Amino acid sequence: MPGIRTALFVALQAIALAIFLQRASKMTTTAPTPDKPWADAPCPLVKTPQFATKKTDIFTLGATHMAHIHNAILRGYNSIYQQAPHVTHEDKPEFIGYAQAWFRFVKSHHDDEELELFPKVEEVLGTKGIWDETHKEHESFLAGLSQFNDYLSQLPEPFDFNGTELRRIMSSFQDAFNHHFHSEISTIAAFADLPSAPTPSSPEADRAAAIFKAWGKKTVTKAGYTDVVPFFLLNLDTTYEDGTWATWPPMPAPIRWGLVNIAGAYHWGWWKFASCDSAGKPRALYALQFPENK
Numbered sequence: 495m496p497g498i499r500t501a502l503f504v505a506l507q508a509i510a511l512a513i514f515l516q517r518a519s520k521m522t523t524t525a526p527t528p529d530k531p532w533a534d535a536p537c538p539l540v541k542t543p544q545f546a547t548k549k550t551d552i553f554t555l556g557a558t559h560m561a562h563i564h565n566a567i568l569r570g571y572n573s574i575y576q577q578a579p580h581v582t583h584e585d586k587p588e589f590i591g592y593a594q595a596w597f598r599f600v601k602s603h604h605d606d607e608e609l610e611l612f613p614k615v616e617e618v619l620g621t622k623g624i625w626d627e628t629h630k631e632h633e634s635f636l637a638g639l640s641q642f643n644d645y646l647s648q649l650p651e652p653f654d655f656n657g658t659e660l661r662r663i664m665s666s667f668q669d670a671f672n673h674h675f676h677s678e679i680s681t682i683a684a685f686a687d688l689p690s691a692p693t694p695s696s697p698e699a700d701r702a703a704a705i706f707k708a709w710g711k712k713t714v715t716k717a718g719y720t721d722v723v724p725f726f727l728l729n730l731d732t733t734y735e736d737g738t739w740a741t742w743p744p745m746p747a748p749i750r751w752g753l754v755n756i757a758g759a760y761h762w763g764w765w766k767f768a769s770c771d772s773a774g775k776p777r778a779l780y781a782l783q784f785p786e787n788k
């Protein structure tokens with residue numbers, strides 16, 4: 495009997511995957527057109543310190559990896575902001591799923607920084623108070639972020655979703671949010687100039703580098719393979735900064751494919767709202783093809 499059940503389970507997964515792939519290929523990805531907004535506004539994206547300064551110290555590298563994560567979060571914000579008023583009635587449940595995946599991404603990213611990354615970096619640098627400003631920035635948008643999720647989770651039913659109202663809530667914390675997601679990158683890059691910064695190639699430098707690396711990997715995967723991971727990868731533009739980061743994060747191509755296409759199959763309906771296709775190329779925002787929905 496368990497044999498049949500397993501076979502049935504596998505068959506259902508295969509069918510779900512086949513439907514997803516068929517849908518995904520039908521969802522022909524057209525490049526963004528200049529006359530329509532894309533996911534690089536209203537919040538501008540972060541320039542990575544490594545691209546801007548060509549420095550290669552551990553803090554420039556750590557800040558650059560953080561910038562990639564922040565840019566996926568900012569593209570996520572922008573993709574929700576731009577599409578919210580144009581979502582069709584039928585697409586509302588899936589758009590809510592997409593927007594709540596973004597919320598879980600931001601929330602877990604924030605909690606992980608406060609609980610793990612900040613204390614560890616503080617310890618390695620031996621300097622207290624280096625995150626004081628960052629901590630204040632976090633506080634400045636948390637209430638608005640909660641309102642965002644409360645609105646979505648307390649809708650009597652998905653069809654009551656009002657994109658104009660969601661945008662109003664987003665606008666209320668946009669400036670603080672945008673400021674933080676840029677400012678933290680320069681804060682981290684500037685740690686290289688602290689008197690207590692580890693000297694290059696010292697064991698302390700290696701330890702600090704390992705902290706950023708391990709944390710960066712964990713912060714996305716721990717948040718959820720079926721929602722936050724596909725959200726992240728489908729809002730990671732491989733063409734950004736002249737394609738410099740096309741192979742970031744480093745992982746074998748079949749793993750990346752599986753994370754997008756198989757782990758992504760659980761909520762396949764959500765991902766049509768993402769800013770990039772499964773190859774990481776920017777694509778036109780899905781709901782903007784329905785400009786009459788306001």
Ligand SMILES: *[C@@H]1O[C@H](CO)[C@@H](O)[C@H](O)[C@H]1NC(C)=O
Nearest residue numbers: 655656657658659660662663
């Ligand atoms: C949608 O929200 C906006 C902004 O809060 C409000 O002005 C409008 O009346 C709402 N529309 C509906 C149909 O409830």
